[in-house]
Amino acid sequence: MSTTDEAFQGHYLTNLSVHTVLFTIIESELVMCARERTEGPFRFHWELPGANPRMQESLEAAAHRSLSEIVHGSSAILQQLKVFGEPDRDPQRRSIAVCYWGAIAPEHLQPQPPVVSAIHALAESERFAFDHRTIAITAIAHLKRALCNSSVVTDFCPTTFSIRELHRVYEVVFGTEIAAGNFQRKVRSSPGFITKTNTPPASEKGRGRPAEIFTNSRRVEVSPPFHFPHDS
Amino acid sequence: MSTTDEAFQGHYLTNLSVHTVLFTIIESELVMCARERTEGPFRFHWELPGANPRMQESLEAAAHRSLSEIVHGSSAILQQLKVFGEPDRDPQRRSIAVCYWGAIAPEHLQPQPPVVSAIHALAESERFAFDHRTIAITAIAHLKRALCNSSVVTDFCPTTFSIRELHRVYEVVFGTEIAAGNFQRKVRSSPGFITKTNTPPASEKGRGRPAEIFTNSRRVEVSPPFHFPHDS
DNA sequence: CCAATAGTGTCTATCAGACATTATGGA
DNA sequence: TCCATAATGTCTGATAGACACTATTGG
Numbered sequence: 001m002s003t004t005d006e007a008f009q010g011h012y013l014t015n016l017s018v019h020t021v022l023f024t025i026i027e028s029e030l031v032m033c034a035r036e037r038t039e040g041p042f043r044f045h046w047e048l049p050g051a052n053p054r055m056q057e058s059l060e061a062a063a064h065r066s067l068s069e070i071v072h073g074s075s076a077i078l079q080q081l082k083v084f085g086e087p088d089r090d091p092q093r094r095s096i097a098v099c100y101w102g103a104i105a106p107e108h109l110q111p112q113p114p115v116v117s118a119i120h121a122l123a124e125s126e127r128f129a130f131d132h133r134t135i136a137i138t139a140i141a142h143l144k145r146a147l148c149n150s151s152v153v154t155d156f157c158p159t160t161f162s163i164r165e166l167h168r169v170y171e172v173v174f175g176t177e178i179a180a181g182n183f184q185r186k187v188r189s190s191p192g193f194i195t196k197t198n199t200p201p202a203s204e205k206g207r208g209r210p211a212e213i214f215t216n217s218r219r220v221e222v223s224p225p226f227h228f229p230h231d232s
Numbered sequence: 233m234s235t236t237d238e239a240f241q242g243h244y245l246t247n248l249s250v251h252t253v254l255f256t257i258i259e260s261e262l263v264m265c266a267r268e269r270t271e272g273p274f275r276f277h278w279e280l281p282g283a284n285p286r287m288q289e290s291l292e293a294a295a296h297r298s299l300s301e302i303v304h305g306s307s308a309i310l311q312q313l314k315v316f317g318e319p320d321r322d323p324q325r326r327s328i329a330v331c332y333w334g335a336i337a338p339e340h341l342q343p344q345p346p347v348v349s350a351i352h353a354l355a356e357s358e359r360f361a362f363d364h365r366t367i368a369i370t371a372i373a374h375l376k377r378a379l380c381n382s383s384v385v386t387d388f389c390p391t392t393f394s395i396r397e398l399h400r401v402y403e404v405v406f407g408t409e410i411a412a413g414n415f416q417r418k419v420r421s422s423p424g425f426i427t428k429t430n431t432p433p434a435s436e437k438g439r440g441r442p443a444e445i446f447t448n449s450r451r452v453e454v455s456p457p458f459h460f461p462h463d464s
Numbered sequence: 465c466c467a468a469t470a471g472t473g474t475c476t477a478t479c480a481g482a483c484a485t486t487a488t489g490g491a
Numbered sequence: 492t493c494c495a496t497a498a499t500g501t502c503t504g505a506t507a508g509a510c511a512c513t514a515t516t517g518g
Contacts, residue, residue: 016248016328055326059317083315083330085291094287096248096328098315164470182508184471189506208469209515224456227507396497414481416498421479440496441488456479 015093018062019050019132021101021139022076023118024109025156030173031115032136033070034128041091042129046116048136050097063100072110076102077155079146081139089131097131101139103155147173148226151193154216160197162211163187174228192220247325250294251282251364253333253371254308255350256341257388262405263347264368265302266360273323274361278348280368282329295332304342308334309387309451311378313371321363329363333371335387379405380457383425386448392429394443395419406460424452 022033034046051066053059063078081099089095106113120126121136128136146152147170154161156169167183187193194214254265266278283298285291295310313331321327338345352358353368360368378384379402386393388401399415419425426446 053317056319058319059315059328080314082312083291085285085330087288087290096291096330098317098328162470179507179509180470181472181510186507188471206469207467207517209471211470223459224506227455394497411480411482412497413483413499418480420498438496439490439494441490441498443497459480 015052015090015095017050017052017095017097018059018066019048019097019099019135020063020066020078021048021081021099021136022067022070023101023103023139023143023156024106024113024115025169025172026106026115028168028172030118030140032118032121032139033067033109033113034116034132034136035114037129045127045129046132047129048099048132059098060100063098070110070113071104072108076104076108078102079142081135081142084131084135086131097135099135099139101142103143103152105156105158107158144173144228148228149222151190151216151220151222154194157216160199160213160215162213163194164211166194170226170228176228178228186222186226190220190222192217193222247284247322247327249282249284249327249329250291250298251280251329251331251367252295252298252310253280253313253331253368254299254302255333255335255371255375255388256338256345256347257401257404258338258347260400260404262350262372264350264353264371265299265341265345266348266364266368267346269361277359277361278364279361280331280364291330292332295330302342302345303336304340308336308340310334311374313367313374316363316367318363329367331367331371333374335375335384337388337390339390376405376460380459381454383422383448383452383454386426389448392431392445392447394445395426396443398426402458402460408460410460418454418458422452422454424449425454 020033024031024033032048034048037043037045037047049066049070051062053062057065060078060080064075067076078100079102081101083096083098085096087094089097116126118136118140121128121133121140126133143152153166153169157165163184164180166187167178167180170183171178193216195217197213197215199213252265256263256265264280266280269275269277269279281298281302283294285294289297292310292312296307299308310332311334313333315328315330317328319326321329348358350368350372353360353365353372358365375384385398385401389397395416396412398419399410399412402415403410425448427449429445429447431445
């Protein structure tokens with residue numbers, strides 16, 4: 001059995017990492033947390049948050065740890081995205097990346113979070129380290145699918161929110177205008193999607209009719225799902 | 233940094249494996265390929281096909297290799313399911329399992345394939361090795377979701393098939409009767425789901441009107457999806 | 465009153481579920 | 492001819508898209 005043929009558990013060249021694609025919306029744009037590398041290979045390229053799982057640490061816990069310098073207190077809800085393990089994905093060694101994704105309200109991030117526009121990930125122009133552009137694009141596709149099929153949109157919002165805020169998330173992510181009336185009907189008629197609060201209509205600045213304030217309960221499936229022009 | 237705290241790339245106790253949940257339908261029952269362990273821990277427990285990826289081998293290739301003794305010639309179409317990496321999933325060592333799933337026509341399996349009923353995986357009674365019952369249950373949920381949202385059902389059938397055969401797959405997997413007329417309408421109206429062949433209506437035995445014969449082209453999404461009573 | 469935003473009602477086309485009807489073969 | 496299975500047609504209720512309309516605030 002040659003070196004290149006053997007199973008590689010325990011092989012010193014192998015590496016197991018966890019990476020996280022954390023979405024939020026800043027200034028009406030879908031962005032994901034990422035940092036520019038300052039050293040080593042792929043210097044000046046964008047890199048997704050990552051961590052190496054510890055011996056007694058679950059992969060999901062490692063994913064949360066990869067965000068420790070980015071999220072502000074309350075932890076994000078993460079879901080497995082995919083494993084990327086092509087032999088050549090890391091030019092230095094065989095490396096397996098278990099990837100997670102999630103969304104979070106910008107209020108829960110550190111003040112000046114390092115982010116990159118999702119549109120840049122889709123454009124060929126932006127340079128990502130390793131296969132992180134592929135990971136990002138896969139995550140965007142999962143995000144769109146999840147938005148259509150579940151109430152994950154509430155992860156983008158603070159604990160209380162108006163329907164309009166949910167509406168804006170969909171418009172930003174799908175880059176399309178959505179009729180507000182139909183959106184209200186759909187969200188309100190999906191059992192468990194939102195829960196009305198009796199908090200007074202928010203002390204926000206408002207120059208129109210104040211919105212009702214809701215909170216998310218559990219994650220629910222939307223059936224039949226939302227349907228938008230899908231470019232992915 | 234203690235032993236239990238350190239990152240574990242290269243640690244000799246770690247193991248990376250690939251497991252595959254391959255579904256098929258035998259005697260009107262949903263089954264998955266699995267083998268009874270004959271030695272070591274979990275002896276006499278069911279075990280999913282697995283392999284250890286080699287140094288230059290992609291994870292998907294390893295998943296296909298895990299089926300080498302089961303599939304008969306034409307290879308199955310596999311999709312990533314999930315990674316299972318809880319620290320305690322293998323009592324002997326830290327072990328990461330990258331899992332795939334797929335479906336195949338029974339004709340493409342070896343003559344007497346080792347299989348276990350999917351219903352047994354769902355019932356608490358059946359004993360699986362490691363966390364393979366959890367993996368199997370996750371795969372069943374993914375299968376149902378994929379059947380609702382795509383044309384993956386054709387993987388259960390030979391290269392040519394009738395609509396009735398697709399119909400039966402859904403009835404077996406979801407354990408429910410589906411109106412044949414509506415099913416025909418849905419499948420025929422989903423672009424790309426099936427492609428008509430001009431082969432004469434099959435030389436099969438038949439005591440009714442012979443069915444038209446189709447072939448699958450590419451995998452397509454079904455929008456809006458099928459909807460069945462979902463128990464998962 | 466007007467502007468602006470939130471929320472509701474209405475009309476229509478589409479589509480799934482239920483089920484009747486026709487089509488096409490074998491015994 | 493009768494039977495069995497495949498395929499089509501019909502009716503109805505539910506719902507999404509388009510969009511008009513009402514509600515509720517601030518200036």
